[in-house]
Amino acid sequence: MSDYQFWSSRYKQQASWTRQTRNFIINQISLSLQANILEVGCGSSAVLDEFTESGQNTVGVDIDFQILKYSIQNSSKARLINGDGLSLPLKNNFFDLCFCHYLLLWIDDPVRILKEMSRVTKKSGWICCFAEPDYLSRIDHPSPLDQLGQMQNSSLSTQGVNLSTGRKLTYWMMQTGLSNIHWGILGSHQKVENNTTNAASEWETIQRDLEVLYPEEEILKFKEIEYKAQTQGIRILFIPTFYAYAQK
Numbered sequence: 001m002s003d004y005q006f007w008s009s010r011y012k013q014q015a016s017w018t019r020q021t022r023n024f025i026i027n028q029i030s031l032s033l034q035a036n037i038l039e040v041g042c043g044s045s046a047v048l049d050e051f052t053e054s055g056q057n058t059v060g061v062d063i064d065f066q067i068l069k070y071s072i073q074n075s076s077k078a079r080l081i082n083g084d085g086l087s088l089p090l091k092n093n094f095f096d097l098c099f100c101h102y103l104l105l106w107i108d109d110p111v112r113i114l115k116e117m118s119r120v121t122k123k124s125g126w127i128c129c130f131a132e133p134d135y136l137s138r139i140d141h142p143s144p145l146d147q148l149g150q151m152q153n154s155s156l157s158t159q160g161v162n163l164s165t166g167r168k169l170t171y172w173m174m175q176t177g178l179s180n181i182h183w184g185i186l187g188s189h190q191k192v193e194n195n196t197t198n199a200a201s202e203w204e205t206i207q208r209d210l211e212v213l214y215p216e217e218e219i220l221k222f223k224e225i226e227y228k229a230q231t232q233g234i235r236i237l238f239i240p241t242f243y244a245y246a247q248k
């Protein structure tokens with residue numbers, strides 16, 4: 001599986017986990033049927049395509065040209081632009097909703113990106129951060145999978161991820177000058193099952209993150225423990241994932 005295939009299917013999976021919260025937020029902000037909607041850091045358009053399919057006028061911006069190409073080949077119908085969210089190639093005051101999903105954790109200066117998102121949004125339009133994780137408050141169980149969790153955090157941090165993004169969203173929105181700010185944490189209802197497909201997908205994600213920092217032998221020591229815990233249904237992996245939305 002190519003990297004783009006892997007990440008695209010991972011983004012689809014994440015988009016399905018966050019759909020319920022997204023629908024809740026969309027109900028709160030009541031958009032018109034043909035709203036102008038922008039996603040910054042759209043990746044393979046997993047979330048953006050939902051808005052496109054419901055008939056809205058959608059634009060996606062991503063800094064990675066190859067993922068946009070992959071997205072078009074996989075029939076995304078949104079207008080996709082290769083650009084940097086820190087300096088959006090778009091005019092002022094156009095969008096009714098400008099959102100991001102698993103973006104700010106990767107950004108050194110998130111307030112600058114939020115200010116750009118605000119600039120291109122109409123007055124009283126909405127800025128939504130649909131999902132941003134807070135890895136520093138993760139729960140991993142049973143032991144020694146807590147060590148695996150800490151290794152993944154170190155590896156993500158080495159790749160430039162801000163591990164406490166979730167808890168900072170509202171403060172960043174205030175610094176951006178937004179009003180009517182709301183925030184929350186995605187619920188985590190789960191059914192216990194011995195799910196080997198889920199175990200394989202979770203393991204592949206963790207392994208890809210860890211490879212950046214750790215030798216293969218050290219990573220593989222945890223593989224059997226992870227699979228055993230997943231298939232017994234006793235693995236708890238909870239990374240609080242925050243959302244926040246506000247008006248310009």
Ligand SMILES: C[S@@+](CC[C@H](N)C(=O)[O-])C[C@H]1O[C@@H](n2cnc3c(N)ncnc32)[C@H](O)[C@@H]1O
Binds near residue numbers: 046
């Ligand atoms: C974790 S992915 C999430 C993709 C998509 N939002 C989703 O949830 O399916 C983060 C995306 O943000 C993009 N990105 C990172 N920094 C960016 C920047 N400064 N401007 C625009 N896109 C950026 C990456 O290329 C990547 O596609």
